[in-house]
Amino acid sequence: MNFLAMGGYGFYVWGAYGVTAIVIAAEIMSLRAHRRAAARLAATTPQSENSP
């Protein structure tokens, strides 16, 4: 359990690593939503006359 307690500094160490993990996860989820929305948008936009 020393791993979790981190010599008494558990709050700080896990507060740091934990928020980092949350924030990275949030970025990845947001990126996936962005990509899905962009694909949907591109799929439903009719091909313009100027394009090959």
Place this chain on the structure above:
Amino acid sequence: MGEPGEAASRAMAREGAIVPERELEFGVGAALRWSVARDLRLALRSRSELGVQLMFYVIVVTLFPLASTPERTLLAIMGPGVLWVAALLASLLSLPRLFASDFGDGTLEQIAMSPYPLPALVFGKIVAHWLTTGLPIVLLAPLLGIQYGLDATALTIVTLSLLVGTPILSLLGAIGAALTLGVRGGGSLLALLILPLYVPVLIFGAGAADAVRAGLSASANLSLLGAGLLIALVGAPLATAASVRIALD
């Protein structure tokens, strides 16, 4: 090359510009003189607006002791910083009008199309802006500094630092004003963009009086401010002109 230039020259001639006979005269000097004169004339037509901006400065400076304490020693420490922060805020308040009215009625486009060098025209606008915004602040600062119980040395240093610093505020601010031309949320967006760039000016400017209070010389701060001014004098008009063209395209 002749036609847009001619139409623009005629438009500018109507505004009292010196329209040269030959292309060789479309120089920096002519551009500057015309631009400063025009912008000053326009600004002085709405004198009340200038007065309002100056009152804003005075009121903000008056707010800080009300928010904290009228205790003299503390005020003397806070004073230069407050005068500086208020100068920053007053500058941000006045910057949108640098280009806004010209942009609104299409004059800015004419100006950009003219054969005069755009950085020079822009620089003229910035000079006029400083004369109507920064200079009054510099002149008022000693008076307001007395409210904060600053002694003669501190008053001199603060005024000097504002004298060198407020032109930098106008120069850097112009870049932001050009970037946010006609854009949603203009004023606050401008503040968000420009305030980080203002931080060194604030640190060296307000720090000058602080250094003197600590018994050191203010010369290092003022020299750094001066160096910053020189860099801004060269770089800012170019960046602003580029930003104006981007906004107009």
Place this chain on the structure above:
Amino acid sequence: MRPLGGQRRGASRKRGGSVNLYQLASPATFYPFAGKLAPWFAIAAALLTIAGLWIGFGIAPTDFQQGEAYRIIFIHVPTAWMSMFIYLVMGFWSILALTFNTRLSAMMAQSLVPSGALMTFIALWTGALWGRPTWGTYWAWDARMTSELILLFLYFGVMALRNAIDDARRADRACAVLTIVGAVNIPIIYFSVQWWNTLHQGASVSMTAAPKMASIMLMGMLVMAFAAWFYTIAVSLWRVQAIILERERGAGWISARLGLAGASR
């Protein structure tokens, strides 16, 4: 939709499937290229993270002065490095975008901004949590943390400007100018904050003074730095694909790429 004009249309592949550098400047060609590259960087980032955390928690010893709290540096320092590095890369793409007037360079800059802001935020957050047990305070107005905070404001500024301008090309150029002006100012800002800090705090702590580095600790930080770098590359490649789809929608190659009915090819 605006015509693509001036840019190559579609993916003009050479025989043999190789693509030269100029062709990559076309969003249409870059899109599949990014798609192929990103997963590799993501995998590398994941592996490096595991390795870095193993070094950081499994191998590196407890610090004599700071105890276990110092282990935060394995995130704090790499993300602080990345926050600066990403801004410089944004500056690089911005210079390209303004010089060559290419859409893709501007899109690359656009794809990096959220990642940079994120790295900056993590650096600030972990720095505060490291500062509290080590020096007794979450925030100490020291030079590096204060500059990092201003860097976050610079990132927010670029994001705000991008959102405020509707025309994509105007936004490209305006953000490019802003990024370059910001990049030029960052050293000045850092110098001025350091100046201010030394004047006022004298011989005080720098919140980012790491413990005397055992080389294993340095190794851990380097591994995590590369992990963060490859993660950023992967994320920004995937993000630029989304940006390309949004901004190039209506172009013919997209229907073919997305495998939709009614494609011209």
